Amino acid sequence: SQKIEQNSEALNIQEGKTATLTCNYTNYSPAYLQWYRQDPGRGPVFLLLIRENEKEKRKERLKVTFDTTLKQSLFHITASQPADSATYLCALLTDSNYQLIWGAGTKLIIKP
Amino acid sequence: ETGVTQTPRHLVMGMTNKKSLKCEQHLGHNAMYWYKQSAKKPLELMFVYSLEERVENNSVPSRFSPECPNSSHLFLHLHTLQPEDSALYLCASSQGASAEDNEQFFGPGTRLTVL
Numbered sequence: 001s002q003k004i005e006q007n008s009e010a011l012n013i014q015e016g017k018t019a020t021l022t023c024n025y026t027n028y029s030p031a032y033l034q035w036y037r038q039d040p041g042r043g044p045v046f047l048l049l050i051r052e053n054e055k056e057k058r059k060e061r062l063k064v065t066f067d068t069t070l071k072q073s074l075f076h077i078t079a080s081q082p083a084d085s086a087t088y089l090c091a092l093l094t095d096s097n098y099q100l101i102w103g104a105g106t107k108l109i110i111k112p
Numbered sequence: 113e114t115g116v117t118q119t120p121r122h123l124v125m126g127m128t129n130k131k132s133l134k135c136e137q138h139l140g141h142n143a144m145y146w147y148k149q150s151a152k153k154p155l156e157l158m159f160v161y162s163l164e165e166r167v168e169n170n171s172v173p174s175r176f177s178p179e180c181p182n183s184s185h186l187f188l189h190l191h192t193l194q195p196e197d198s199a200l201y202l203c204a205s206s207q208g209a210s211a212e213d214n215e216q217f218f219g220p221g222t223r224l225t226v227l
Binding site: 041104 | 116152153154155157160168182202203204214215216217218219221223
């Protein structure tokens with residue numbers, strides 16, 4: 001069956017370190033992969049999109065990689081800050097289906 | 113008002129009630145979505161509208177009825193809901209519904225509790 005997996009346990013990182021979140025998928029051939037941030041009581045906010053032919057994408061302190069062989073995307077936050085604490089969601093989009101397919105998200109906690 | 117707005121932010125209703133959720137987007141987008149979000153579970157797509165026409169209905173029970181009168185407004189009409197329908201209901205919009213235009217902008221959600 002088709003599945004997207006993100007770490008269900010919260011990730012605790014010391015301020016200033018790099019946080020790395022994982023998104024694994026099976027039985028998909030995504031054309032695009034998106035990352036969103038969601039704060040408690042609010043809707044998700046789009047962060048980055050990476051296409052299947054791109055290995056890496058950067059935006060300020062954020063970096064996303066996309067390995068279609070491993071069927072995995074990694075989301076990195078460098079020089080992490082307590083304000084980066086939130087739940088991070090990955091979502092896939094295939095060419096044949098314009099619906100985003102979502103992971104359940106990983107809660108990131110940055111400790112001062 | 114900018115972005116995507118939703119009203120009400122919180123709603124408590126009995127199983128026999130009829131209520132409606134409202135969403136409005138001020139971004140000039142052509143596609144709008146309803147999602148259900150339950151704790152620790154992925155977002156579940158309920159309905160997609162593109163240029164005011166419903167393009168997707170993911171086998172949602174008929175007690176949920178969407179309405180899209182124009183490209184800026186989306187409603188979700190609720191009737192005879194069940195307690196398991198309690199969740200956060202999120203509205204989103206995107207430039208289009210195709211792959212290239214699918215960066216989605218979300219509203220703050222309506223926290224629904226069914227008693």
